[in-house]
Amino acid sequence: MDEREELLHEDLIFINYEAQSKEDLLKKLSQVLREKGYVKDSYTEGILQREVIYPTGLNTEAIKVAIPHTDAVHVNKSTILVAVLNNTVTFKEMGNGINDVDANLIFMLAIKNPNSQVATLSKLMSILSNKERLLSIYNSKTEKEVINVLSQVLN
Template sequence: MSNQILTKDNIVLHASFLNKEEAIRATGQILVEQGYVEPSYIEKMLEREELTSTYMGNFVAIPHGTEDAKKSVKCSGLSIIQVPHGVDFGDGNVVKVLIGIAGKDGEHLDILSQIAIVCSEEENIQRVVEASSADEIINLFSEVK
């Protein structure tokens, strides 16, 4: 993945959250702070979660905005938050890895396919959950071709 889309500043290790709303807001806030999206994108991430859960299985959630949130995206980017003790996403689903996505001009599909490849292997999720540095996570995602 391009370093422009995922940098050390986009990764948070050892986070903990009281609930999924707090977790989604934090995931979106990274995208805002790193200049990928307008602040309004966060509300669209929460709106998406109300429509359908972004929990993907395997301890992973991929919060992202609704279709009409595209106008709030300045450029494509990712945020990754490691939550070693997990956060409840409802229905007994526990999330230990949050991956926020902002895709510009259809790039979100390429980004999603790369994330899907990494997240399809349980050992990769475990590597993200146990990572002790942002570099470890960047290296894992950059191994994907």
């Protein structure tokens, strides 16, 4: 099995997820990745710090998205955690870091190989630029549905 196939796991897809704030969300999702062995203890701090310097909110059409991620040094095994939020969580916009983005959909990346992070991000961007695909992820009722939509592009 190649690394791309291993990026998506049903136990890392969360539908109707609740979070009080960006920090609360990032800490809770990082904890899940830590408990399952995907990331090191340093991942949470790494992702929180990186989000301050390089915000990851995207003002995409229809559904607003955030793609929090951090350096490969904090990762044990590559994966993508997906959270479909019940309530929006405010991130700063990628690129300018000024505008707020009230995100409904989170793609938290843990990428072990720094060389594949750019490739994974660019594949993810092709999903994010497709309104219908974003809506189908957001409206998915099961974890398997989310994986089916994502795997069309990521694999």
